Amino acid sequence: MLDKMQIAIDGPAGAGKSTVAKAVAELLGLFYLDTGAMYRAVAHKALMNKVDIHSAEEVSRLAAQTRISFDHAQGDRVWCDGEDVTGAIRTPEVTRAVSVIAAYPEVRERLLAWQRLEAERGGVVMDGRDIGTQVLPRAELKIFLTASPDARAKRRWLEVQATGKEIALAEIAAEMERRDRQDREREFSPLKPAADAVVLDTTELTVEQVISEIVTMAQEGTK
């Protein structure tokens, strides 16, 4: 039963979704899909091809001509049109562009179709913004991860520091606030908890505690 389970993990930037989702998938033997990486791959391709990211039509056309795949055997590499874009999709330029293109309904429809197809492989943990509400509305377990804006900015700042880059905490907090507002206020599939999601505030929790809570909920749900 557990190996066929679908788990949706949504929430704002910096809530720890991908770290937690990846670990939960590993512990439960499920497949992990980072849907944000798909939106990032489209944003990256648009920037590389000098496509106007403010033109929904142009970006949608580009998305329709894009092939994204994941290589889990090699440490979650992300491929776009045969090119390894794992590192390239995490730049500040892509991070700024992605919430603009993620608001376009045609782009979302295209990626939604792929995400649902991937989910047919079997048990899966997916993280994103609309997994519980749109992508996997029948997921057995839906988690909405939150944390205070200060905690989320601090976590992201520590991650950036660890890569050796210098950036002010205030800059990260402002960028995060802007992106979350855009994700929350967009018309199509905005960031919000599904009616049947468990909202987990991680401000005072360690990553290990969050992972363990979700694994327990998954195991109890299948008893």
Ligand code: DC
């Ligand atoms: O999780 P992330 O930071 O890599 O996501 C990048 C952007 O993609 C985020 O600003 C919102 C968008 N996104 C989305 O709209 N729907 C998803 N399911 C996943 C991400």
